[in-house]
Amino acid sequence: MRLFILCIIPLFLYFEATSQSKPVKKQSGPDISDGYTITGSLKNAANRKIILTENSFYKTRQHSDTTVANAKGQFSFKGKLDEVAFYNLKVAGKQGQQHFYLENAPITIRGNADSLWAVQVTGSKEENLRKVLEKMILDTASTNRYKRAEIKFSNARAVNDQETMQAAIRDQEEAVRLDQNRFKQFIAEHPNHAASVNVLGMLMNLNDVAGADSMLTKLETMEIGKSQQAKFFRQQIDQLSRLTIGKIAPEFAQTDTLGNVVKLSAFRGKYVLIDFWASWCGPCRAENPNLVQTYRTFKDRNFTIFSVSLDNNKENWLNAIRKDNLTWAHVSDLKGWKNEVAQQYNISSVPANLLLDPTGKIIARNLRGEALNRKIKEFIP
Numbered sequence: 001m002r003l004f005i006l007c008i009i010p011l012f013l014y015f016e017a018t019s020q021s022k023p024v025k026k027q028s029g030p031d032i033s034d035g036y037t038i039t040g041s042l043k044n045a046a047n048r049k050i051i052l053t054e055n056s057f058y059k060t061r062q063h064s065d066t067t068v069a070n071a072k073g074q075f076s077f078k079g080k081l082d083e084v085a086f087y088n089l090k091v092a093g094k095q096g097q098q099h100f101y102l103e104n105a106p107i108t109i110r111g112n113a114d115s116l117w118a119v120q121v122t123g124s125k126e127e128n129l130r131k132v133l134e135k136m137i138l139d140t141a142s143t144n145r146y147k148r149a150e151i152k153f154s155n156a157r158a159v160n161d162q163e164t165m166q167a168a169i170r171d172q173e174e175a176v177r178l179d180q181n182r183f184k185q186f187i188a189e190h191p192n193h194a195a196s197v198n199v200l201g202m203l204m205n206l207n208d209v210a211g212a213d214s215m216l217t218k219l220e221t222m223e224i225g226k227s228q229q230a231k232f233f234r235q236q237i238d239q240l241s242r243l244t245i246g247k248i249a250p251e252f253a254q255t256d257t258l259g260n261v262v263k264l265s266a267f268r269g270k271y272v273l274i275d276f277w278a279s280w281c282g283p284c285r286a287e288n289p290n291l292v293q294t295y296r297t298f299k300d301r302n303f304t305i306f307s308v309s310l311d312n313n314k315e316n317w318l319n320a321i322r323k324d325n326l327t328w329a330h331v332s333d334l335k336g337w338k339n340e341v342a343q344q345y346n347i348s349s350v351p352a353n354l355l356l357d358p359t360g361k362i363i364a365r366n367l368r369g370e371a372l373n374r375k376i377k378e379f380i381p
Helices: 113-118 125-139 141-158 162-189 194-205 209-219 228-241 282-298 314-323 340-344 369-379
Strands: 036-043 049-054 064-068 074-079 085-091 098-102 106-112 120-122 253-255 261-263 271-277 303-309 329-331 352-356 362-365
Touching: 036 049, 036 113, 049 074, 064 074, 085 113, 098 106, 098 125, 106 113, 125 162, 125 194, 141 162, 162 194, 162 209, 162 369, 194 209, 194 228, 209 228, 253 329, 271 282, 271 369, 282 303, 282 369, 352 369, 362 369
Parallel strands: 036 106, 271 303, 303 329
Antiparallel strands: 036 074, 049 064, 049 085, 085 098, 106 120, 253 261, 271 352, 352 362
């Protein structure tokens, strides 16, 4: 089992694809009435089209602008934003792109069109802070801790060393806790900045909904808390808060492999693991043998699994069920990441799961392997 790798929905790659683009009041820095001016110079971009595109993960319409570099690779853009926004810069016919925060200020772009990832963007205070955050993430020892914990778990599992496997799980939990604290500290040290709003998504991906809620509540007293991304996260946090441990799991119904409608409430009276997965998700398929073993162990003791697939190809879905020997209830609307139940439950990565008690109350989230078995044993001797 790969404990720590998830198939993540593109909407929640917060650090790579984030923007705010609706009105907020003036923040610190240049007067927004001045607008922005981008002055660029790229080697190997002579007479090529330069494409500037907004990159917002929650908007269906993105602002885009184009220009053509002169014979020296020089170009410029002018415009006006209502608030800080995340943009991509591309050069026609060249590989890659450069991501950066754009704000109403004089922005300078210098570099080589053949290595857009290394292009230097200066003049944006928000972009400077994003680079600080990027460096913090890339340089953190937490990345190594996650990897060490995964290797430790895999090696122990190969020889069925349960004690070391549990130690690896505790190592991973500690790495998560440290990351949660670092991200909250970043927000506290850099309030009223778009990058701090961005970090809220990272906290949610680390299952720290309460921490994200607390930090957003503070940001909402500032101008950045009125941004559209902050409002989007408020909706997400409020939705996630309805799915925390101790709450009743919302009812849902979808069609099974035979086309019959199956409701969650049909399993009321049993312990139920709602499992979100997909045939194309490698970590899900790697976890399935553990689910099979869990099901065999507890299925005659008032426990079952109810799987919701984020597939969009029925044949692939059915083949994976058969191949992995998943003999419990399965449903899907075959809409992929737009699966209505996944959206209702705010699922941003798979595998994901919720463990319910016989009353339908959520008693655990996102447990796998032996951690899942250990939790079930707390309720089912």
